[in-house]
Amino acid sequence: MESMMAEQHSLLLNSARLFPLPHGMIFSYGTAGFRADGSKLLSTVFRAGVLAALRSLRTGSTVGLMITASHNPIGDNGIKIADPDGGMMTQDWEPSAEALANAPDPQSFVELVFSFAKEEGISLGGERSAEILLGRDTRPTGEALLQAAKQGIEAIVGSVALDMGVVTTPQLHWMVRRKNMGVRTSENDYFMQLSESFRCLMNLCPKGIETNGSIDSRLIVDGANGVGGDKLEQLKKLLLGLNIQVRNSSKHGQGILNEGVGADYVQKGRVSPCCFGPKDIGLRCASFDGDADRLVYFRISEANSNSIDLVDGDKILSLFALFMKEQLQILNKSDSQGLNDVLISRVGVVQTAYANGASTDYLKKLGLEVAVTPTGVKYLHKKAAEYDIGFYFEANGHGTILFSEDFLIKLQGKSNDLAFSNAGSESHKAALRLLAVSKLINQAVGDALSGLLLVEAVLQYMGWSLQNWIELYDDLPSRQLKVKVADRSAVITTNAETQVLQPYGLQEAIDFETGKYHRGRCFVRPSGTEDIIRVYAEASSQEAADSLARSVSHHVDRFLGFKTPHHLT
Numbered sequence: 001m002e003s004m005m006a007e008q009h010s011l012l013l014n015s016a017r018l019f020p021l022p023h024g025m026i027f028s029y030g031t032a033g034f035r036a037d038g039s040k041l042l043s044t045v046f047r048a049g050v051l052a053a054l055r056s057l058r059t060g061s062t063v064g065l066m067i068t069a070s071h072n073p074i075g076d077n078g079i080k081i082a083d084p085d086g087g088m089m090t091q092d093w094e095p096s097a098e099a100l101a102n103a104p105d106p107q108s109f110v111e112l113v114f115s116f117a118k119e120e121g122i123s124l125g126g127e128r129s130a131e132i133l134l135g136r137d138t139r140p141t142g143e144a145l146l147q148a149a150k151q152g153i154e155a156i157v158g159s160v161a162l163d164m165g166v167v168t169t170p171q172l173h174w175m176v177r178r179k180n181m182g183v184r185t186s187e188n189d190y191f192m193q194l195s196e197s198f199r200c201l202m203n204l205c206p207k208g209i210e211t212n213g214s215i216d217s218r219l220i221v222d223g224a225n226g227v228g229g230d231k232l233e234q235l236k237k238l239l240l241g242l243n244i245q246v247r248n249s250s251k252h253g254q255g256i257l258n259e260g261v262g263a264d265y266v267q268k269g270r271v272s273p274c275c276f277g278p279k280d281i282g283l284r285c286a287s288f289d290g291d292a293d294r295l296v297y298f299r300i301s302e303a304n305s306n307s308i309d310l311v312d313g314d315k316i317l318s319l320f321a322l323f324m325k326e327q328l329q330i331l332n333k334s335d336s337q338g339l340n341d342v343l344i345s346r347v348g349v350v351q352t353a354y355a356n357g358a359s360t361d362y363l364k365k366l367g368l369e370v371a372v373t374p375t376g377v378k379y380l381h382k383k384a385a386e387y388d389i390g391f392y393f394e395a396n397g398h399g400t401i402l403f404s405e406d407f408l409i410k411l412q413g414k415s416n417d418l419a420f421s422n423a424g425s426e427s428h429k430a431a432l433r434l435l436a437v438s439k440l441i442n443q444a445v446g447d448a449l450s451g452l453l454l455v456e457a458v459l460q461y462m463g464w465s466l467q468n469w470i471e472l473y474d475d476l477p478s479r480q481l482k483v484k485v486a487d488r489s490a491v492i493t494t495n496a497e498t499q500v501l502q503p504y505g506l507q508e509a510i511d512f513e514t515g516k517y518h519r520g521r522c523f524v525r526p527s528g529t530e531d532i533i534r535v536y537a538e539a540s541s542q543e544a545a546d547s548l549a550r551s552v553s554h555h556v557d558r559f560l561g562f563k564t565p566h567h568l569t
């Protein structure tokens, strides 16, 4: 036993020596894992590999490691750990992740690993084995970082790293979840599950609407010059009834990842991505981010081909909620003899403070419970998992629908009963649709590919054009700005990030400015992925929202900015 521990100790120490901490850097486990310039992340990724192996040992299950910096510039990279259920690593481990990432030298890193393992009751030395699925996006630093992650994993005796290759973030999370369910996990299985459940939903569209010529089957998708476009090219070969054209796919090799393209660019700037123009006016367009866990829709506006009508995550959420609520109602409608057992379900919606106020009003009017959490999927997902059907979406297009195990068992039971007693009835079809949605939509994390297919199936079911969807409600005009400050950690917020506690006086200034505008709402918070403070403002006109955001940005700059002229973007 002792010799096993000694072997483990020296393996870890020798490996850690290969990945020295870059001078002067501090790494924090932000909104979605560690992010930094890709060339500075070798030690962080190596250490995250070690941590992932510990997580796998602790849980006795497979975990995931994804190397991506999502919508950030191509030179950045990042790493995050997926827990056995496919969700984000438990927040309880984040402080240890940070401590390990910042241990000043190999010796202290190894000591930390051993003491953390002891605290968590993890036995080291190879008594138990760990398994970690690795994935990366298309960034040029990805390959070297993947090797560092492997070395971190292999520095824990008995651990195995399985390289899933270049995948979207949601694919990797999906694979981890499925692996722990003991079912097939290959990329092909992923494509098959999505295409089959999509086909099932399309087959359940009301007759007549399917052939309604008013719905244009054409859909143009911006792949952000990243991994999502390539995967969609593969998936679309299995899809019937959709005419998808992919632009800005990394395979085409023309553009730079996330530069002038992608869901973040489109949603934050409300502009069309590169390679979209006047020829696309009026067509249904969608955009993924660099690792394809975000999805927004848009339409090039008639008046100015650079500006767009945006359909953001809030409106995707609203479309899904409307559809699902209708299916539950149909399912629970009694037949003529009053024979239908009602399927009780707790349905809830989770948003962040960035959700457009008009969407929240709409969802509440639908009779849904709406909860608000801080920014970041880790918060939204956890809250949504409290419901039988929990919807969550960030305005930027990251979101999904979660079904509780218990509800799915009851739903399957009900569907089986109906197949026996009332096959082909509207209630039976509604049950089948709900089951198909639970298979199509990624239960691990928001997924642009599966989200896109669900949007398309729901529009088809409703017989809706993009215009019908846009008219679901009118967005309140809003504006987001970024302010560069000397130290973003000086801003401390509360109340789901809607109120500033520190620096003292800033909240009063925000309240004062907000009070000047009709339907004004404004908040500021430090980004967890970029070195900036984000300012969000909403008001009854675009000019008012712009002006509120600008004046609050100046207050942020006054309280926290550099002494040199400020930087507002």
Ligand SMILES: CC(=O)N[C@H]1[C@@H](OP(=O)(O)O)O[C@H](CO)[C@@H](O)[C@@H]1O
Pocket: 031, 032, 070, 354, 375, 376, 377, 394, 396, 398, 526, 527, 528, 529, 530, 534
């Ligand atoms: C306003 C905004 O879009 N914030 C994004 C962004 O986080 P920040 O902490 O705001 O930088 O990246 C996160 C990870 O992708 C995403 O979850 C979040 O919604």
Ligand SMILES: [Mg+2]
Pocket: 070, 071, 169, 289, 290, 291, 292, 293, 294
């Ligand atoms: Mg992303």
